[in-house]
Amino acid sequence: MNPELRTEFSRYTPDEMRELYKKNPEQFDELAADAINQACIGRTPEKTIKRRQMQWMIDTQLRKAKTPLGRMHIMENIFYSRVFGEDGELAHLTENCIGLVRVAVGIENVPTKKPMLTLVKK
Numbered sequence: 001m002n003p004e005l006r007t008e009f010s011r012y013t014p015d016e017m018r019e020l021y022k023k024n025p026e027q028f029d030e031l032a033a034d035a036i037n038q039a040c041i042g043r044t045p046e047k048t049i050k051r052r053q054m055q056w057m058i059d060t061q062l063r064k065a066k067t068p069l070g071r072m073h074i075m076e077n078i079f080y081s082r083v084f085g086e087d088g089e090l091a092h093l094t095e096n097c098i099g100l101v102r103v104a105v106g107i108e109n110v111p112t113k114k115p116m117l118t119l120v121k122k
Helices: 014-023 025-039 045-062 068-084 089-105
Strands: none
Touching: 014 025, 025 045, 045 068, 068 089
């Protein structure tokens, strides 16, 4: 988030936010929406679009939850799929590291799995 675009949201402590949520949920929702909107502003128009698309996807999935606990589980699943999923950040990082090892060592196939021992009965 651009520090020049600080919102009123950042002026509250977590305890003050909790109190605001209890006393005035409408104002809390307005502050949260403003903070999310500011967080979606990227350095370039393309990054802004990408962030807004990601936020739209998150909001769409969160609407399915019926309870705050359900929302938390959905957010947890989004996080884990983005990081540890088949096409997640960890998979991309591993792919890039393997590519670097290939270049550095000069071999084409870098083993990505531990070798398995097979037991054969006679």
